[in-house]
Amino acid sequence: MWIDTHCHLDATEFGGQHLEQADAAAAQGVGMIVLPAVAVDNFATVSALAAQRANLCYALGIHPLYVAQSADDDLERLREAIVQALPDPRFVAVGEIGLDFFIPELQQGPLRQRQEHFYQAQLKLAREFDLPVLLHVRRSQDIILKYLRRISVPGGIAHAFNGSFQQAGHFVELGFKLGFGGAMTFPRSLQIRRLAAQLPLDAIVLETDAPDISPAWLHPAPNHPDQIPRIGEVLAGLREIPLTQLAQLAQATSANAQAVLPRLTRS
Numbered sequence: 001m002w003i004d005t006h007c008h009l010d011a012t013e014f015g016g017q018h019l020e021q022a023d024a025a026a027a028q029g030v031g032m033i034v035l036p037a038v039a040v041d042n043f044a045t046v047s048a049l050a051a052q053r054a055n056l057c058y059a060l061g062i063h064p065l066y067v068a069q070s071a072d073d074d075l076e077r078l079r080e081a082i083v084q085a086l087p088d089p090r091f092v093a094v095g096e097i098g099l100d101f102f103i104p105e106l107q108q109g110p111l112r113q114r115q116e117h118f119y120q121a122q123l124k125l126a127r128e129f130d131l132p133v134l135l136h137v138r139r140s141q142d143i144i145l146k147y148l149r150r151i152s153v154p155g156g157i158a159h160a161f162n163g164s165f166q167q168a169g170h171f172v173e174l175g176f177k178l179g180f181g182g183a184m185t186f187p188r189s190l191q192i193r194r195l196a197a198q199l200p201l202d203a204i205v206l207e208t209d210a211p212d213i214s215p216a217w218l219h220p221a222p223n224h225p226d227q228i229p230r231i232g233e234v235l236a237g238l239r240e241i242p243l244t245q246l247a248q249l250a251q252a253t254s255a256n257a258q259a260v261l262p263r264l265t266r267s
């Protein structure tokens with residue numbers, strides 16, 4: 001069984017075919033797909049979608065790129081949504097949260113401060129409710145790590161990991177796994193491919209980030225959660241694991257996901 005640890009299955013790019021996507025992935029052996037939320041607006045959407053298939057579960061959080069349009073009291077609404085979701089076994093983490101410094105306007109000034117405020121507040125919610133976090137980390141590895149050292153949460157996943165080996169080591173020390181997906185399928189992604197090949201296998205989880213980060217064979221068409229086994233084959237190739245051992249690779253990466261998202265075993 002494979003696990004897609006990061007998929008925006010509620011996205012409009014799927015043209016309403018959300019459940020068909022989940023079923024197509026299940027037919028390919030994707031036994032679980034984690035749906036992160038991005039803003040208060042879509043909390044109800046991801047939880048309702050996850051309720052409709054056995055291979056879906058969800059997280060609740062405010063994505064760094066949605067912080068600018070979020071209201072101050074959205075953090076309180078997130079807290080209320082978490083309290084409500086706690087009895088639901090399909091609710092597995094706080095996410096997607098983090099810091100995105102890709103665009104210059106986000107690197108400084110009020111938008112940067114607001115991102116840091118929302119990130120810290122959401123880490124505190126994860127700590128309060130003893131929940132793992134799904135992290136969006138773009139040009140922000142060291143600051144993400146700085147806050148993780150201050151506000152200790154029970155680990156989680158650094159999604160679409162694209163840092164150094166040293167930063168990878170720091171995330172692992174703090175109880176995190178690192179998400180690898182479509183980016184690893186491009187020959188020019190030298191650093192990501194080196195990480196995927198050389199990091200300890202128990203640090204790695206798989207993800208699509210669908211409909212984004214399409215693998216090389218789909219690009220620029222939208223990505224789908226049923227691509228996970230083929231992405232897993234790329235990981236096997238990079239690590240020189242024979243394809244006859246693909247089932248073991250699926251099992252190992254899925255066990256890694258379950259280790260950091262313990263509620264997955266209940267859902």
Ligand SMILES: [Zn+2]
Pocket residue numbers: 006008036096136209
């Ligand atoms: Zn995402």
